[in-house]
Amino acid sequence: MEENKELEKKKNINKMIIMMFLCVIVYNFGHPGTPALIEMRGWEKSVSGELLAFMSVAMFISSPYLGAIADHIGMKKLFIFMPFIYGTSQLFFGFVPQLPLVFIARVVSGFASGGTYAIAFGYVSQLSKSGEKAKNIAKVSSATVIGGAIGQKIGGMVADIDPRYSFVLQFICGSIVSIIILFLMKEIICRKDKTEKLDPKKLNPFATFKYIKDLDNYSRYFCLIILLSGIGIYSYANALNYFLRFNEKVSSNTIGTFVMFSSLTAFFGTAFLLEKLVSKFKEKNIYKFMILIGIIFMAVILFEVKLDVIPYVIMAIYTMSYEMVRSLGNTIIAKRYKENQGKILGVASAVGSLGNAIGSLLSGHLLKMSEFLPFITNIAVMGIVFLLILFNKFDKEKIEKN
Incomplete structure (x- = not known):
């Protein structure tokens, strides 16, 4: 019985590694086409760094928030929306010419990206034995590196046709990955007392x-x-x-x-x-x-x-x-x-x-x-x-x- 439980945990860990591999492929479709998009819009070159900064700050803020919420309501419940939200925000990023809305889209992308990593690492850590946590988290990291490489290559090929197409591809594939998560992933809740209420004070992203x-x-x-x-x-x-x-x-x-x-x-x-x-x-x-x-x-x-x-x-x-x-x-x-x-x-x-x-x-x-x-x-x-x-x-x- 115990052996079956361990096998089930390993299967779920491997499923999450595959899901992260797919997520990171999708998340990287838009990067090679972003410079061409900025050039197409006629925006200042400095906008590139500002957009990345907004996204980085959003990732920093979203990780503790979304990770803590996922611990309480269930990791799959939240994780399932991350690729779809990311793809939707990138669709706005690619097709909305108004710069303020583009910055908002970038912030939403950062939140989804930060939440994706926080939930994935938490999911794998929760299911791993103490001595295998580092090894399994390293597997997730390796999957993201390879996924990022593949995503950048595919995104670059698509962006050569039209930089906006890479963002359309993110929306379509992000939606598909969310559907795959719905049917493939198993739900887990990372707390012993399931009646425990979520303390808003624990969600302060600057408490670190x-x-x-x-x-x-x-x-x-x-x-x-x-x-x-x-x-x-x-x-x-x-x-x-x-x-x-x-x-x-x-x-x-x-x-x-x-x-x-x-x-x-x-x-x-x-x-x-x-x-x-x-x-x-x-x-x-x-x-x-x-x-x-x-x-x-x-x-x-x-x-x-x-x-x-x-x-x-x-x-x-x-x-x-x-x-x-x-x-x-x-x-x-x-x-x-x-x-x-x-x-x-x-x-x-x-x-x-x-x-x-x-x-x-x-x-x-x-x-x-x-x-x-x-x-x-x-x-x-x-x-x-x-x-x-x-x-x-x-x-x-x-x-x-x-």
Whole structure:
């Protein structure tokens, strides 16, 4: 009987992994066509970063809200609507010319995206044994990387016909995925007392920052590192597609191909290379090394771009390096504590989301001022990050026993 229950749980975990794979494919259809859409509308280049910033902030806010609600009313009940809501908002994004409505559509997309990830990770974590949580969550993450690569490629091909078509495809496929979830997924509620009422105070998306005071000095210091890393990485990463479209006149299909290649390279780095490095070196030393390597790569990229060359391979390897940096940041903080992992990683994730939003907001304005500024800003900010890691004074603090 117990064995049958475990088999059922594994089946449901695998179903969620498949659903996330499908969701992320759909969610990435529109990215390669977005620069062409902005160009078609005649909007300012800075709008690209502003839209991404709004979406990042919405993702940050929606995760605790929708995750907590799903715990109480049932995860499937909420998850089923996420692809449909995302696709509907993207349809508005693609066809409504009024910029204020476009920003609202982007916020709704961010809410749906943040809710999708929060519910999926919560679902898998709830069904996993204690010793298998990390492995199963890693499977979800790997599925999203591969799904994102496929989605970007398909979206780029469709956007070459007409950038608006990729958003139509998101609506159609998002609706289909919601129907698949309806018939395939099993409902779970993540609380023991099903009569317990939902406490609105627990839904405060900014409550995570109260936990910062519970961290040791080194962990708080490293949260600053994660924040700055997010700003440095995304001031470049979120400007790159627009740089390729606006400045290099690259087709949406080519952008999709490049992003797919970059995603696959990042998957190799996080799924295989990082595992090998961690088995031989300390995470902190790997983190420093990858930051330094990233700075060197970015300097080479800037030099090549100034020579009117697009170094796609080096850009893809840089993408791998910063994905490894992002993975390591959470691990470094989490390993300092034996308990309260959800709370600890919640702080790290929230700080990372803020860095992403700030970097996204900067990216469009930097690109508007100069095509080289996103690259220069990345080098400058990541240089500061490297020095902060190299000369921090909290490095020798003992790991917490709690």
